[in-house]
Amino acid sequence: MTAPLASEPSLWVLFRGQLRRDLKLAFGQPSELANPLAFFVVVITLFPLGVSPEPGVLSGMAPGVLWIAALLATLLGLEALFRRDRDDGTLEQMVLRAQPLYLPVVARMLAHWMVTGLPLTLLAPLLGGMLNLAPEARLPLMLGLALGTPVLVLLGGVGAALTVGLRTGGVLLALLVLPLFVPVLILGVSAAELASSGLDPAGPLLWLAAGASFAITAVPFAIAAALRIGVETG
Amino acid sequence: MKYIFDRLRWPDGLRRLWHRMGSPRWFYETTGPWVPWLAAAAALLIGVGTVWGLAYAPPDYLQGDSFRIIYIHVPAAYLAQAGYILMAICGVVLLVWRMKLADMVMATVAPIGAAFTFLALATGSIWGKPTWGTYWIWDARITSVLILLFLYLGIMGLRRAIERPEAAGRACAILAIVGVINIPIIKYSVDWWMTLHQPATFSVTSAPAMPPIMWLPLLLNVLGFNLLFAVSVIQGTRTEVLLRERRTRWVTDLCRQERA
Numbered sequence: 001m002t003a004p005l006a007s008e009p010s011l012w013v014l015f016r017g018q019l020r021r022d023l024k025l026a027f028g029q030p031s032e033l034a035n036p037l038a039f040f041v042v043v044i045t046l047f048p049l050g051v052s053p054e055p056g057v058l059s060g061m062a063p064g065v066l067w068i069a070a071l072l073a074t075l076l077g078l079e080a081l082f083r084r085d086r087d088d089g090t091l092e093q094m095v096l097r098a099q100p101l102y103l104p105v106v107a108r109m110l111a112h113w114m115v116t117g118l119p120l121t122l123l124a125p126l127l128g129g130m131l132n133l134a135p136e137a138r139l140p141l142m143l144g145l146a147l148g149t150p151v152l153v154l155l156g157g158v159g160a161a162l163t164v165g166l167r168t169g170g171v172l173l174a175l176l177v178l179p180l181f182v183p184v185l186i187l188g189v190s191a192a193e194l195a196s197s198g199l200d201p202a203g204p205l206l207w208l209a210a211g212a213s214f215a216i217t218a219v220p221f222a223i224a225a226a227l228r229i230g231v232e233t234g
Numbered sequence: 235m236k237y238i239f240d241r242l243r244w245p246d247g248l249r250r251l252w253h254r255m256g257s258p259r260w261f262y263e264t265t266g267p268w269v270p271w272l273a274a275a276a277a278l279l280i281g282v283g284t285v286w287g288l289a290y291a292p293p294d295y296l297q298g299d300s301f302r303i304i305y306i307h308v309p310a311a312y313l314a315q316a317g318y319i320l321m322a323i324c325g326v327v328l329l330v331w332r333m334k335l336a337d338m339v340m341a342t343v344a345p346i347g348a349a350f351t352f353l354a355l356a357t358g359s360i361w362g363k364p365t366w367g368t369y370w371i372w373d374a375r376i377t378s379v380l381i382l383l384f385l386y387l388g389i390m391g392l393r394r395a396i397e398r399p400e401a402a403g404r405a406c407a408i409l410a411i412v413g414v415i416n417i418p419i420i421k422y423s424v425d426w427w428m429t430l431h432q433p434a435t436f437s438v439t440s441a442p443a444m445p446p447i448m449w450l451p452l453l454l455n456v457l458g459f460n461l462l463f464a465v466s467v468i469q470g471t472r473t474e475v476l477l478r479e480r481r482t483r484w485v486t487d488l489c490r491q492e493r494a
Contacts, residue, residue, distance in 0.1 A: 158412055162392060162405045172391050176409060179384040180416050183423035190427070211419075222412055225329070229404045 011103050018104045022111035025084075032080070037119055040073040044127050055132040062131035063141060063192035067185055070120050070145060071152065075174055077116045078156040081108075082164045082227065091164070095231050101224035109150075109157050109220065117149030137196035140205065144188035147208040154219040155180045161226035184211065239330075258335050258475040259484050265468050272465040279458030287451035294448075300364040303357050305452055309459035311354035314382060315417075317347025317463070321389070322414035325407030335471070337403035338478065340410065341393060342470035346463065348386035355379055378424040385413045399478060 009017065026033055047065045048058060085091040094104055124145050125138040133141065159177040166172070191204040244252070254260045287305035294301040321343045327336040358376060359369045370376070389406050396402035444452075479485045 155412070158408065162409060163395070166395050168395060172388075172395055175384065175391055176388040179381045179388065179420075180412065182381055183416070183419045186423045186427050219412075222408055226405065226408050229401050229408070232398070232401050 011099060014099055015103045015107045018107035019111050022108055023114065026111060026115045033115055036073040036077045036116055037123060039076055040069050040120055040123065041127065043069040043072060044131065047131070059132040059134060059196070062128055062133035063137065063189045063196070065131060066124055066128060066133075066141060066192075067145075067148075067188050070124070070149065071178075071181055071185060073120060074116060074149065074152045074156060075177065077112070078153075078160045078177070079170055079173060081112055081157060081160040082230070086164050086231070091227065092231055095228055101227065102220050105157075105220045105223045105227070106216075109154055109223070112157075113150050113153045117145070117153055120149060121145040133192070134196035136198070137192045137201075140195040140201040141188075141192040143205055144191045144201075144208055147205065147212045148184045148188045150212050151184050151208075151215040152181055154215045154223070157223045158219060158226055161223050161230050164227070164230035165232070184208070187211070255335055256331075256333050258338065258479055259482075261335055262472055262475045265472060269465060269469055269472075272461055272468070276458050276461035276465055279454050279461060281458075283451045283454030283458055287455065291448050291451055292445075297365055300361065303361045305455045307354060307357040307361060308452060309456045310350045310357060311379065312456065313459055313463050314347060314351035314354050314379065317343050317350060318382060318385065318410070318417065319414060320467075321347065321406075322410045325410040328403055328407045329411075334478070335475075337399075337407075338471050338474040339467065340403065340406060342467050342474055344386060344390050344393065344406075346466050346470065348383060348390065350463070351379060351383045351386055355383065374425045374427060377427075378421045381420055381424070382417070385417075389413070 044065060047061070051057065051061070082091060085094070095101060097104075121142055124141055128138050128141055156173075156177045159173045159180075162176065163173050187204040187208045191201040191208070194204065195201040284305060288302050291302070293299050321340050324336040324340040324343070327333050328340065355376070358379070362371060362376075363369050389409055392409055393402045393406050396405055476485055476488075
């Protein structure tokens with residue numbers, strides 16, 4: 001590694017610039033922004049139609065249904081995560097920069113979470129109400145999603161980075177990342193279920209918080225390493 | 235990591251071995267004579283262990299004869315997990331030292347490990363019918379082994395999808411390392427989710443609960459399956475070495491000798 005040149009921006013400027021750019025690009029295409037959310041709502045609508053509209057049945061499966069729909073909506077957004085940057089050469093410039101790739105990756109993932117995970121989290125109580133989720137479970141569900149979706153986005157980011165150069169990435173990406181999503185799913189659902197049966201949901205939520213801290217610290221390194229390989233494979 | 239490793243005082247022999255392992259040719263030439271011996275020992279151990287276990291060990295007081303599938307199930311389940319860990323270790327070696335041989339071993343282990351995982355699932359499912367009354371239960375351990383199978387399939391799919399072997403190897407290495415950190419987390423989360431499976435049969439720290447006549451054949455089979463796994467990985471890696479080094483001088487010379 002060579003020392004950064006004097007003309008290159010500081011790490012903080014780099015981080016802020018990357019975040020601002022990614023958010024601007026995301027808001028530039030509102031339809032792409034809305035698609036995962038619409039998908040989330042549509043999938044949830046299918047469950048009362050396909051399984052049962054009985055309030056009792058619905059309230060029992062509500063946490064699981066909401067979480068699985070959130071998982072799939074996250075997955076849907078992942079394929080495009082690095083694709084455009086790769087196609088127009090931005091990704092190569094990111095990789096070639098003298099500064100560590102870690103910070104731009106964190107900014108990229110934060111921007112992606114702000115336009116996918118965060119709206120899902122905010123939308124969840126409404127859909128929970130439609131699925132007859134117990135009122136006391138709504139806050140744990142939201143907290144679980146707020147802590148769990150960053151982990152999903154980060155783990156998914158590894159898969160997206162590894163498959164960025166491939167033509168047939170989509171299905172492979174699902175196979176790579178869905179097994180890794182299992183702990184988040186279990187913890188998130190059990191927090192909401194504990195709360196809806198009147199118990200304290202703190203345990204799984206604290207585990208999710210621990211997982212999120214670990215993932216935010218460690219996973220961007222894996223994404224950065226995967227991007228370096230992904231750039232070569234194309 | 236490489237920094238620390240390089241500064242440790244290793245015995246000279248070990249250091250030389252490590253450097254030699256950088257050469258696929260050395261691996262090919264050294265392991266060639268081992269293969270028949272390992273294969274024979276594996277066949278002997280598995281043969282004796284299986285016949286003893288199936289025909290001569292006493293039936294279980296609770297499960298009757300159905301427990302005998304343990305002699306296949308336990309070694310397969312153990313190697314399924316060990317194979318993934320081996321793959322992740324090879325991944326670290328590949329990423330840190332760029333050792334080509336590690337990538338070749340990793341490429342070989344993935345399908346073999348997946349096969350053992352499938353064997354563990356299939357035998358477990360068959361065993362479940364007489365003991366639990368059903369072929370499939372969403373029990374914690376079954377579920378985590380199923381997820382392990384998905385992790386194996388993901389790695390195999392990724393390797394197949396990337397055309398350049400060097401890039402494919404490093405991509406699989408990253409995935410294997412992320413996966414191996416996740417395996418205990420998956421295991422504990424699934425355990426927490428539900429527990430129905432009986433606890434582990436063998437433990438290093440305590441004496442086995444079975445009489446020796448029942449666990450001795452299991453021990454033979456565990457050793458035999460280990461050797462079978464080793465010989466499969468070695469033979470597979472040798473094939474991989476020839477395939478990847480097919481343009482080098484020593485492989486073309488070898489082919490010419492074989493033909494003559």
